[in-house]
Amino acid sequence: MALNEKQREEMLSLWEQVHFQNKTEDISISEDIRDSWERSKQHGVDPFIPKNYYIITKKELGEKTHQNKELLNAALPAMEEMYSLLKEFNFCTVIADNKGFILKRIGEEYDLVFTGGHNFVEGSNWSEEVMGTNAVGLALAIDKPCTVYGYEHYCRCASTSACFSVPIHDTKNNILGVLNLTCPYIYASNSVHTLGMVVSAAKAIEREIALQIAYQTAINANIHLRAIMESIIEGLIAMDQKFTITHINNRACDMLEINLDNCMGKNIKDVLGYDNNALLNILSSGKKVYGETIFLGTMHGKKKFLVNCTPLDKTKEINFDLDSPNLPSKTGAVLILHEIQEFNRMVNRIVGARPKTNFKDLIGKCNSFQFAVDQAKMAAETSSNVILLGESGVGKDLFAQAIHNASQRAREPFFAINCAAIPRELISSELFGYEEGAFTGAKKGGNPGKFELANMGSIFLDEIGEMPLDLQASLLRVLEEQTVMRLGGREVIPINVRLISATNKELQEEIVKGHFRPDLFYRLAVISIRIPPLRERKEDIPDLVEFFIRFISSKLDRNIKKVDPKVMDLLLNYNWPGNIRQLRNVIERIINLSKYDTLTVDLLPPELHKNVLKISANPFSQEVPSKENVEEQLIRDYLDKYHYNKSDTAKALKISRSSLYRKMEKYGIK
Template sequence: MSLKVSNILTTEEKEIISSTAFIHTMEKIFDPISVPIILVDKDTRVIMINKIFADFLGYPKEEIVGKKVLEVDEYSRFPYVLKNKKSEIAWKHKFKNGKTAIVHRIPVLDENNEVLYGFGLLLFQDVKEFKDIIEKNKLLEHALSHAKKQLQKINGAKYSWEHILGNSVGISEAILMGKRASKTKSTVLLLGESGTGKELFAHAIHHSSNRKHERFIKINCSAIPADLLESELFGYEEGAFTGAKKDGKIGKFELANGGSIFLDEIGDMPLSMQSKLLRVLQEKEIERVGGSHTIPLDVRVIAATNKNLDDMVKEGSFREDLFYRLNVMCIKIPPLRERVQDIEPLTIKLLQKLSDELGVYIKQVSSEAMAHLLNYDWPGNVRELENVLERAMNLADDDTIHTSHLPYNLLKNIEKAMNYKGQSLREIVEHTEKEVIMKCLEDTNFNKAKVASLLKISRSSLYDKIEKYKLE
């Protein structure tokens, strides 16, 4: 009877044969690879190294295999890695021959967490190569960032919700409505007095929508003559009228295809154009002036006006059907006189902005001057506030705006200003805060959770203020 060879081998001999076969297989796999690779046993003896790594170290493979790794490279950290059983990834290492590289050292463990092998790899054979790649990556990131900024400039949406300041109830509700509107495809109608920030809202709605990477086209309906508005909005074909460009012209709606179009001062649009805009909103297609075919569109319309469209509809100067088509998501932006508590934070932010633009660095507004700002009605709203501050900054002698730097129209309302005579700025602000909280409580039927949410303060802070001002 014959015995198989495997049956008469000792366990140690079997392990040697198995290990030799494993190493032979590893050499076949890794030797042709152009990445330097090394394998050591649990005693840090080199059992496999591919040719490119041996050449990097400056020895023939035959002289390296079988030696302990410290005999080949006295600076090797493999003994430390195998002892601690922790990998070292992307370490900078200087070899005995003076070369520097980025390396990986990885312990290979069995199911009992005991070391079997140590696996090493050179990620970069030269630190300079590594630095070059890092620099190229930085250049690519910079180029990508620049391209994104340029694309944003082309698209036109420059402002986001962070640019709209204020915690008053009216502006908070408008922002909340705007954020909800941005998540839809519906037409948005922005209503508010001149200077309240309707264009900022239009930018922010587009910027936070799923169209933010597409174009945001703006057009002021009151700034373009009635006879040119149609060709400006819808474009024209070659020869459509005397003076038309040879190849025709693309209109604003086509430019905005896939994105959003902001129709500012929609209340000033002529009746003849209103009917054509209504067709675009209903059919989602346009026809160029002088054209013979329709062009399908996917455009989100955001319209704005400082006029009372309800009254205009009754008067017959604005089409009722267009009004209802536009008035899907209606956002009313409150005037500055209805959000007194926002004047101080707005002033601080505008001072920072104007300081950067003008190079005139003003840090603060005196309490007397702030009292006048709080008492003024602001018919021109935030735009007027910015103009007043810019004027005051140009007149200021130091880093503070005083009453003498404010225009006469802010100071002439002396009767109202006298109500605050002898009061500190803190007392004036507290009086305003009390009035705002009381109005919110009344508007919400004393729902404190809702009031805290509207004012963006904690419930505990609201309770403290209610107790302080005795509003129960």
């Protein structure tokens, strides 16, 4: 309801208290206006701005008009009708988009002079962020009809107006824009029912938009259906209640070696012939069939297919005879055909890309290794980024697979990329993809990157320390924004990817050298897991050797039953600079060379013999002549780590304090 002159003066007084005295408490205004004033203040809107300076160019307005043509087409008749009813009261009517830009304004010269003074014109932006409290911006902000009178406007330049606005929605209740009526404040008293009129007009516009959408959908339905049918790799046949073919894609025609024009409108039994009894039996059963394997006859012999059949009826099962003239009440059936050979190739491609390692496959009882496994298990329960630290060959890739397979993303894609193995000029397109024409040799139609393909899944970036600095900046942006943009593209693609990275470098040192971005490191290292080298967990070597012998013997079809004790001693005494990968290769070598069922010392490579009694040049290496030496050194290491706190050391070693004291006495540790 419009304000009288006394109320207007009171509103002016409140406006001045807020803007001159910065008073915010005990202000007697509506909650919507109060909240809008507060938002306007937070947006930094200047209440004393003489007019709206945010006006886009004619070209930009033309683009927005084109983008909102459906809204404008539906709104213009209603706007013209309202204006014809209210023009004697000097109203103007406008339609704004969902960002607050005025797309179209209808009003006579007086109205334009009046409202044009503060630039309430086509192309101007009247969102709250730009002009503070006003009817257009408020309707967008609160998503409901509203009125703003006089000094309820946040900016003084608009205080001579009375405005009525209603948001317009699409069929999914998204805001498309705002319908607005505005007049000089002095005429507002003649417009008690104006807001109701605007609401009715907005509803009419929404109904017109819904009709436009339905009409356009009907026009495009057949085109879309055909496009969908031709876009799938399977053969598709749709039939009516008499099993006359109503739709068939070219893929099905190619599979069955039939001509599209010769089968449309014909009964499927006439098209396929009576020698295809297996398929006809499926149709006659009236049952839903999934993954049935059958042979179908073609011009060049029978082919093997997987068939899905979905009867289109309201009952679960209907039995009928294809030759019967009196078919039961049905609306038809849909057949999906997969060529077995192609189907298997696709399945193998998908399955082959899936990580195979789970936590149960990680072999090792060493406390430091189990500590890393426990950390990885906890990491798998989150979606945070993980960085795996460790030397080459310790199994960082296996940890990455296990984390993915134990996470909620286990059924989603997993992609592993070695940053050091891809040429510098290709790694960006490999990770982020590219559009057609992005560079010389770019594939027609472009190509998605691994981040795009891994959406909802995980991506493993091995040897992250080798990533070029310029690409590090791109990766950081992807992690921060959770979006990618293909090379040569403009479309921002949202992604949801869990990143697991790994490195054998000390990234803190690389940061000091200027080779690695510190901000990227902190993004990657939300959860940091250090995997110990094999020389620090030699007690696990026997179990690893047993596993590798069993696995490799099976693969090579060998029957290795025993390991010479001297071989195990040499394996335990070696410092394994190549870690588990080197150990596996050594075991595979001696299995290949062995003529008997026992692995003997003479089969070992020379480097193992040379390092039996001397310490490796590696600064972390240490001589471990026996299992006792390994145990002694482990106890000393943990005592040092926990500053000789016996309780903490025993707990870390997972033994009792009494056992720890006995072992310390045994090895002379004080």
